[in-house]
Amino acid sequence: MLPLTESQIRGSLINASRKEVKDITLPSDFDDVDWDRLDYYGFRDRKAPRRGYVVVRIDDKPVGVMLRKSEVKPNNRAQCSWCRDVTLPCDVVFFSARRAGSAGKKGDTLGTLVCEDFSCSENVRRLPPLPYEGYDLEAARDRRIVELYEHVVGFAEAVAA
Template identity: 60%
Template sequence: MLPITEKDLRASFVNTSRKETADITLPTWFDDADWAVLDYLGWRDPKIARRAYAVVPAVDGGPVGILLQRAEASPRTRAQCSWCRDVKLPNDVVFYSARRAGAAGRKGNTVGTLICQDFECSRNVRKTPPLAYEGFDVEAARLQRIDELRLRAAGFADTVLAGS
């Protein structure tokens, strides 16, 4: 992900009101983020329970900021993250919903997905996968997982935008 300024980050949100955008609490590590190993920027709001944010590089370029709402209940079984699809997750996965952008969102239309609770997807896909068979190219598999994470996250952003 390319580095982003606070001003550009706030301007990227597509499903928030002006007040919600102004109330965004940036993560404490924002100024020290290692942008080279982030496929998207995601964090939970420390001040507002169950609120989270994701800023995803869109397929056509610019960032798309999405306000997310975590479900009150957790999945009953061990869920798989829809973005990183890591089968050996070291973290919890929760259901996040997002209002659609534009008129559809103002009417109450939402979309949802299962994501790592603390947005560890970028770290998860960079782990070296296990050797599937002799001659298996683990580096190619790791790079493919990174590309697929980027596409799935951008696809979710496109779904949020589809309502505008």
């Protein structure tokens, strides 16, 4: 992923009000982000812990979505809808996103189960478990990286629609 600036992140949000954009608090380690190892940039707001943000490049343009974390955790260990990792080192939680435009103003939302700390890019880069002898682990990892990007783009496009 190409590096993002604070102003690009703020300007990319398609489902946030001007006040919500103004109130964003970036992570304290924002200047140390390893952009080369990310398929999307996701973070939780330090001052509003139930709020999260995801920015993905679509046609070389950053598209951002503001998310809201559910107060209720799933009863069972859920699988992330984006990275689909089965050996997750983190919890998966339900996030909802207000749709962009008039649909969002009417209260329409979309939801998804995602890694609580948005560590999907790291998760898909680990080699998966060997399901059988001769399985191409490298090809599986490459496929998971592509699929992660497609899942995040699909979610952002659904919020924008």
